[in-house]
Amino acid sequence: QKEVEQNSGPLSVPEGAIASLNCTYSDRVSQSFFWYRQYSGKSPELIMSIYSNGDKEDGRFTAQLNKASQYVSLLIRDSQPSDSATYLCAVQAAGNKLTFGGGTRVLVKP
């Protein structure tokens, strides 16, 4: 069983719509959760971090965490073509290591 799971997509959304990305994780003691955006051929770029249950908003992005359900999500409001990328969910449990999901590819169509 994979430790961090994401739907690989592609998730196709029209420009201006909301993109909803989901991530589940297996380690119940996970404490830190991150969303990264990766454009093709580039390295990941941090978008959001979230550490406690609930919602965290930053501009057009909202991260949601539910530790009881072992679930973290990312909402992208007013999606733009420039948001087209692969979004990686990352979870930190014990120690230093960050475990990444397989990524969800998002396509925003004009």
Added chain:
Amino acid sequence: GAVVSQHPSRVICKSGTSVKIECRSLDFQATTMFWYRQFPKKSLMLMATSNEGSKATYEQGVEKDKFLINHASLTLSTLTVTSAHPEDSSFYICSARVGIANTGELFFGEGSRLTVL
């Protein structure tokens, strides 16, 4: 965010040669750096954790004699792929965490694309 710089961004080498990749934290000190590799359309796989002034910690299945890691200062870690072969061709990415705590955000270098002919 914090800046992590990686060099070279692309390298092409012949089979059997060794390649060194540098990772620098530009505006902060990093006692720990992480080396990942990524195959096309796949996620990041942690190879090793680089610790300043001590030996690196390698993940299961990663050959320490193949992938030499040196973290000689608080701002520089190097990964040397020794006797590279075509199957070593991949995207190698380093990362570092600001501060000495085990929590917090991880920042990535630009990545180094290695092609072994």
